[in-house]
Amino acid sequence: MGVRQEDTSGEIKHLKxxxxxxxxxxxxxxxxxxxxxxxxxxxxxxxxLDMLCLDLVYARLQDPAGGAPIEVLKIAPSANWMLPDExxxxxxxxxxxxxxxxxxxxxxxxxxxxxxxxxxxxxxxGEIGIIVAGSDRADFPGxxxxxxxxxxxxxxxxxxxxARLLLEQKRVAxxxxxxxxxxxxxxxxxxxxxxxxxxxxHRAEEALLENELNSRLILHSIPGLVCTMSPAGEVDRFNPQxxxxxxxxxxxxxxxxxxxxxxxxxxxxxxxxxTHSITTGTPYDIEHRCRRADGVYRxxxxxxxxxxxxxDRITGWYVLLTDIDDRKRAEDAIRxxxxxLNQIVNAIPALAWxxxxxxSAEFFNQHYLDYLGLSADEAKNWGWTAxxxxxxxxxxxxxxxxxxxxxQAGDCEGRLRRSDGEYRWFLFRTNPLRDESGKTFKWYGxxTDIDDRKRAExxxxxxxxxxxxxQRLARLGGFSWRVESGQITWSDQLYRxxxxxxxxxxxxxxxGSRVHPEDIPLLGDMIERxxxxxxxxxxxxxxxxxxxxxxxxxxxxxxxxxQDGRLEYIGAVQDVTERRLAEEALTxxxxxxxxxxxxxxxxxxxxxxxxxxxxxxxxxITNASTCLRMLAADPPNVEGxxxxxxxxxxxxxxxxxxxxxxxxxxxxxxSRTEPVDLxxxxxxxxxxxxxxxxxxxxxxxxxxxxDLPVVTGDRVQLQQVILNLLKNATxxxxxxxxxxxxxxIRTERGTDDQVRFTVQDAGVGLDPQAMDRLFQAFYxxxxxxxxxxxxxxxxxxxxxHGRLWAEANDGPGATFSxxxxxRQGGESDAG
Amino acid sequence: xxxxxxxxxxxxxxxVVDDDESVRESLPDLLRExxxxxxxxxxxxxxxxxxxxxxxxxLILDVGMPGMSGPELQxxxxxxxxxxxxxFITAHRDESVRPQVLAQGAVACLFKPFSDTALLEALNxxxxxx
Numbered sequence: 001m002g003v004r005q006e007d008t009s010g011e012i013k014h015l016k017x018x019x020x021x022x023x024x025x026x027x028x029x030x031x032x033x034x035x036x037x038x039x040x041x042x043x044x045x046x047x048x049l050d051m052l053c054l055d056l057v058y059a060r061l062q063d064p065a066g067g068a069p070i071e072v073l074k075i076a077p078s079a080n081w082m083l084p085d086e087x088x089x090x091x092x093x094x095x096x097x098x099x100x101x102x103x104x105x106x107x108x109x110x111x112x113x114x115x116x117x118x119x120x121x122x123x124x125x126g127e128i129g130i131i132v133a134g135s136d137r138a139d140f141p142g143x144x145x146x147x148x149x150x151x152x153x154x155x156x157x158x159x160x161x162x163a164r165l166l167l168e169q170k171r172v173a174x175x176x177x178x179x180x181x182x183x184x185x186x187x188x189x190x191x192x193x194x195x196x197x198x199x200x201x202h203r204a205e206e207a208l209l210e211n212e213l214n215s216r217l218i219l220h221s222i223p224g225l226v227c228t229m230s231p232a233g234e235v236d237r238f239n240p241q242x243x244x245x246x247x248x249x250x251x252x253x254x255x256x257x258x259x260x261x262x263x264x265x266x267x268x269x270x271x272x273x274x275t276h277s278i279t280t281g282t283p284y285d286i287e288h289r290c291r292r293a294d295g296v297y298r299x300x301x302x303x304x305x306x307x308x309x310x311x312d313r314i315t316g317w318y319v320l321l322t323d324i325d326d327r328k329r330a331e332d333a334i335r336x337x338x339x340x341l342n343q344i345v346n347a348i349p350a351l352a353w354x355x356x357x358x359x360s361a362e363f364f365n366q367h368y369l370d371y372l373g374l375s376a377d378e379a380k381n382w383g384w385t386a387x388x389x390x391x392x393x394x395x396x397x398x399x400x401x402x403x404x405x406x407x408q409a410g411d412c413e414g415r416l417r418r419s420d421g422e423y424r425w426f427l428f429r430t431n432p433l434r435d436e437s438g439k440t441f442k443w444y445g446x447x448t449d450i451d452d453r454k455r456a457e458x459x460x461x462x463x464x465x466x467x468x469x470x471q472r473l474a475r476l477g478g479f480s481w482r483v484e485s486g487q488i489t490w491s492d493q494l495y496r497x498x499x500x501x502x503x504x505x506x507x508x509x510x511x512g513s514r515v516h517p518e519d520i521p522l523l524g525d526m527i528e529r530x531x532x533x534x535x536x537x538x539x540x541x542x543x544x545x546x547x548x549x550x551x552x553x554x555x556x557x558x559x560x561x562x563q564d565g566r567l568e569y570i571g572a573v574q575d576v577t578e579r580r581l582a583e584e585a586l587t588x589x590x591x592x593x594x595x596x597x598x599x600x601x602x603x604x605x606x607x608x609x610x611x612x613x614x615x616x617x618x619x620x621i622t623n624a625s626t627c628l629r630m631l632a633a634d635p636p637n638v639e640g641x642x643x644x645x646x647x648x649x650x651x652x653x654x655x656x657x658x659x660x661x662x663x664x665x666x667x668x669x670x671s672r673t674e675p676v677d678l679x680x681x682x683x684x685x686x687x688x689x690x691x692x693x694x695x696x697x698x699x700x701x702x703x704x705x706x707d708l709p710v711v712t713g714d715r716v717q718l719q720q721v722i723l724n725l726l727k728n729a730t731x732x733x734x735x736x737x738x739x740x741x742x743x744x745i746r747t748e749r750g751t752d753d754q755v756r757f758t759v760q761d762a763g764v765g766l767d768p769q770a771m772d773r774l775f776q777a778f779y780x781x782x783x784x785x786x787x788x789x790x791x792x793x794x795x796x797x798x799x800x801h802g803r804l805w806a807e808a809n810d811g812p813g814a815t816f817s818x819x820x821x822x823r824q825g826g827e828s829d830a831g
Numbered sequence: 832x833x834x835x836x837x838x839x840x841x842x843x844x845x846x847v848v849d850d851d852e853s854v855r856e857s858l859p860d861l862l863r864e865x866x867x868x869x870x871x872x873x874x875x876x877x878x879x880x881x882x883x884x885x886x887x888x889x890l891i892l893d894v895g896m897p898g899m900s901g902p903e904l905q906x907x908x909x910x911x912x913x914x915x916x917x918x919f920i921t922a923h924r925d926e927s928v929r930p931q932v933l934a935q936g937a938v939a940c941l942f943k944p945f946s947d948t949a950l951l952e953a954l955n956x957x958x959x960x961x
Contacts, residue, residue, distance in 0.1 A: 014940055614922035618943035619853030622861055625947035629864040644860060 018144040021051040032159040037063055038070050040159040045074045045131075048152055052145050053600070054133045055079035055115060055600045056087060059131030061122060061160060079136070086111055091132065098367065102130060105141075116140040120149040122157045131156065153464075220222075225321035229304065230315045234388070242321070247293025247733025263289035263297045270302075281306050281314050287324065298325035351416075351426070351447035353384075357440050359404045368447070373419025389415035389423050396428065403430055407440055416447065424451035468492065479506075481557070483530050483567045497575045499545060516542035516550060518697065521740040525699055526555075533567055535559060540694040552580035571802045613659075619651035675823055676715045678747050678757055679704045685718035685722045686745065689730075696730050696741065703746045709822035711755050713800040721793040721804070725759040725816050728790070732814065739812065754802065754819035762813040766806060774806055793818075843958055844886050847871040848878045848904065849893035849920070854943075858891065865951055875899035879907065887915050889957040891950075894921035894928055894940075902928075905935055916957035920945065 028047060032040045034278035041385055042374040056079060058069045075082050090110050094102070094117070106117040110665050115134045118141045122128035131143070131153050141149065175434075219226055219239045227238035237251055243253060246261055262270050263416050266288035271682065277284035284304035289297040304319040345735045351368035355361045360381040364372075372379055372387050388396050392414035399412035415423040426447040432440040471477060477494025481487075488506040495502040498514050519541040526539055537557040557571025627644040686693075686702065692698055711718075726743070733741040740751050742762045750756035755818075764773070774790060797804040802820030845867040847858050852873075859869035870887075872878040875896055878890075890908075893900040901919055908915055919932050919940040929940040939953035 281889060614924075614943045615851050615853060618920075618922065618945070619851075619857050621944040621946065622854070622857035626861040626864055629861070629947070633864075640860065646855070647853070647856060654853075 014144070018148070021148055022151060024051065025148060025155055028155050029159045029162065032163065035163065037160050037163045038072070039813060040156065040163055041070050044152060044156050044159070045072055048133060049074050049076055049150070051148060052133060052135070054135050054359050056082060056134040058132040059129065061156065063128070082110060101659045118149060120147065122153045128160065145158050147566055185652060208625050216455050224323065227319045229317040229319055231316060233274065233317070245292055261291050263291065290321065298323055300324060328435070348446070354446050355441070355443040355445065355602065359400055371416070371418055387417040389417065394430060397605045407432060408648070410457060413450070424449055425454035426450060477573045479571055479573060481569040494573055495574065496549070499541065514543045514545070517543040518737055521699060522697065532571060537569065537571065541697070551575055552577045556742060591765070598730035613655055616651040616655040620648050620655070623648040623651065642727060673712060674715060675710045676713050676718055677708070678718070678755055679708050681715055681719050682722055682747060682757065683744060685719050685726065689723065689726055693743070698730055698736060698743045701742060701744045703744065705748045708747050709755055712823040713820065717796045720801070721796050721818065722757065728816065729759050729761035730762060730763050737761060750819050753818070753822070755822050756817060756819040758815060758817040760809065760813065760815040764809070765812055766808050766814045768808065842868065843888040844868045844870065844883065844884050845889045845891060845954065846878060846887040847891045848875055848938060850874060850896045851893065854893070861947060861950070865954070875904035878904070884913055889954055890915045890917045890921050892917050894919055894932070900936070902932055902935065905932065905937065909936070918953045918957055
């Protein structure tokens with residue numbers, strides 16, 4: 001600090017300095033050009049601090065850019081004891097917040113140091129801010145210093161204003177640049193868009209062109225008939241195929257009505273659909289037959305779609321006709337085939353089904369469902385097994401499982417319940433259906449009703465068993481014998497009877513080897529009769545078995561004609577050995593009994609006669625003895641003798657009466673007289689005796705005259721004679737074993753016009769010496785005979801005015817004959 | 832009926848049992864001629880009921896009779912302890928009867944008609960045995 005007022009030169013010097021300072025301050029804005037406001041403030045404060053030798057300078061100025069106030073404090077290096085924070089605080093205490101109210105001058109103390117403070121407002125009303133200067137000089141501020149302060153404040157305002165203008169200018173220029181850049185970007189984008197659009201359009205055009213080419217290509221090569229139609233349904237464009245198919249020129253096609261191309265049967269339907277589509281604009285889709293150029297109708301699927309413009313108006317129709325004839329035929333064929341198959345499946349007289357590989361059922365034909373009375377749902381899978389008979393169910397399912405496991409077709413039987421509850425037998429037949437690899441993917445099966453067969457089988461089995469058992473029990477064997485071929489069929493039982501190996505070949509030779517040698521003639525006779533087809537056969541003959549036992553067989557056979565007209569005997573052979581033995585035993589017993597009876601009855605008769613006669617005889621003799629004794633007495637007892645003699649006579653008469661009574665008792669009864677056909681009578685007798693004859697192995701050869709006259713007589717008596725002659729002949733042959741026991745019975749008209757009956761046997765024959773006694777009563781050559789038969793027979797024949805005689809044969813045996821006169825119209829005196 | 836003394840074996844009672852009347856008429860006369868006392872009965876029952884059973888020295892008995900037969904009477908008498916000699920007579924020439932009755936103790940069996948000597952012989956045998 002110096003003393004300036006004392007010295008004028010100092011004053012001038014001081015002034016000069018002031019002027020310099022002023023110039024410096026005025027030059028400041030030039031420096032500030034382009035500077036930031038804060039830079040302006042800093043430059044200004046530095047200039048003031050330096051020019052005014054201040055201890056501190058402070059500015060708070062509005063930022064011309066509109067930011068926060070620019071506040072700068074500068075402290076001179078010589079006053080570095082002042083701390084900026086203390087200064088700020090002190091300034092705020094001094095002046096408050098509003099710088100416009102700050103006092104222009106102030107003496108204050110900062111940190112115990114007195115200091116002069118000057119504030120200079122900036123702007124017209126201080127609105128720009130304030131500049132504060134401080135110095136410890138007491139004279140502060142001088143005039144020059146105040147001027148400088150004021151100029152500096154103005155310059156600051158100007159500088160800040162310029163700075164503000166510059167900033168504004170800069171801001172506007174930036175904005176302009178930004179806007180230009182933005183607009184440029186926008187334009188570039190639009191440009192890009194346009195380029196893209198152009199490229200796109202170009203491509204679209206190319207595609208369109210390609211498409212057009214393709215469409216034409218497609219249209220011409222499409223395997224179908226294509227055309228377009230006007231909204232009214234008239235054909236306008238078409239592909240060549242359509243012309244080719246219908247055989248039309250383009251001109252013809254354009255003026256074409258569909259009528260002559262559509263099958264008459266489809267026409268009505270087609271017209272209706274077509275009209276409907278054209279009228280309503282709805283797509284058209286129909287299948288119908290179109291006539292080809294050659295007149296053949298083929299099925300087509302015809303589809304038409306309307307084409308619309310932006311206003312949704314129909315501008316035309318696209319029509320595609322696709323030939324579906326082959327498909328249609330195939331479909332028809334398949335349908336027909338399916339229908340056919342279905343019909344077959346439902347018509348086959350069996351229950352048909354299919355099953356999956358696991359055995360569960362998936363399909364049943366209608367028959368099956370109808371039979372079960374179940375719906376397909378109820379029967380499917382394993383539902384059907386509920387209808388299997390409980391006794392068969394397990395076995396049936398097991399059999400099914402076995403087939404599934406074995407993967408092989410099979411069959412089994414079981415009963416299925418019908419809807420009415422009745423069980424019927426079925427044959428279940430299954431078959432696997434395999435794919436190419438051989439894997440079963442389905443099973444098919446049929447169940448055939450075999451109930452009738454089963455029952456018949458059962459019946460047959462039962463009746464066969466029954467027959468076999470019956471045959472076995474009855475010892476009855478069946479056979480058939482084709483005489484010409486010699487083919488003989490036997491039942492099992494017959495093999496058993498003959499003790500041949502069952503099923504072995506049967507020949508007459510083999511049979512002959514078993515037949516009892518004595519019965520071989522019977523066999524020969526049978527064969528001979530069969531060959532003559534003489535009628536039914538009935539024989540009894542014996543077998544001689546290898547163990548020498550004898551079997552008695554009874555054979556009956558019926559002659560039949562088999563289909564080819566050849567002769568066949570169907571017959572039965574019964575082993576009657578036991579019966580025969582029993583019969584023989586019985587016959588023997590009967591015979592014995594008969595003998596005993598005869599003897600007994602004769603004895604009884606004799607005894608009776610004797611008793612009846614002996615009683616009176618006894619009386620006679622006793623009386624006679626008494627009489628004699630009485631007469632011999634002395635004297636003779638005459639009275640007694642007379643009495644006994646009377647009694648003798650009486651008893652004699654009694655005996656005579658007795659004889660008369662006996663004669664009456666034995667007198668023959670009246671006989672009947674009638675016309676008798678001897679043939680008939682003889683046949684009756686033969687019929688009665690047949691079994692007896694056969695039992696005695698007698699081969700009967702009847703020869704009956706056809707023209708035999710009728711005789712008159714007692715039929716029964718004549719039959720007794722015939723029976724007696726047959727019996728005698730049979731008996732006469734009973735011991736014959738070295739030749740056939742042949743018995744010939746003959747009726748004939750004799751040379752003397754008599755009716756003759758002859759029985760010729762091959763028996764023991766007649767003893768010539770006995771011939772004359774033959775017909776006497778009680779003469780017999782038989783050990784069991786009565787010797788009455790022939791004598792009675794002769795008396796019967798004689799009563800018929802005939803005669804009975806016997807002759808020895810040339811060969812073995814004898815012939816007995818009788819002849820009686822034929823009936824003479826009305827004459828009947830026999831008996 | 833006359834009381835005539837029997838000559839050969841006097842006073843013996845001979846009973847005749849026979850259903851035949853002619854025998855009952857004739858035989859007692861002959862027996863009396865022989866000297867026996869003779870009684871006749873038409874049936875075995877009648878004889879058994881009479882007092883003669885115990886007195887009869889010889890019985891001439893018919894084999895076949897209605898009711899009780901001769902052999903049955905023979906058995907009955909044996910059961911009663913009446914050992915009367917019996918001479919059977921019969922009109923039936925049944926040889927089987929004779930050994931049967933003889934085996935039962937009969938003295939003889941005569942077939943009707945028999946001679947007086949044969950009868951007398953049988954009676955003598957019977958009475959001797961008695």
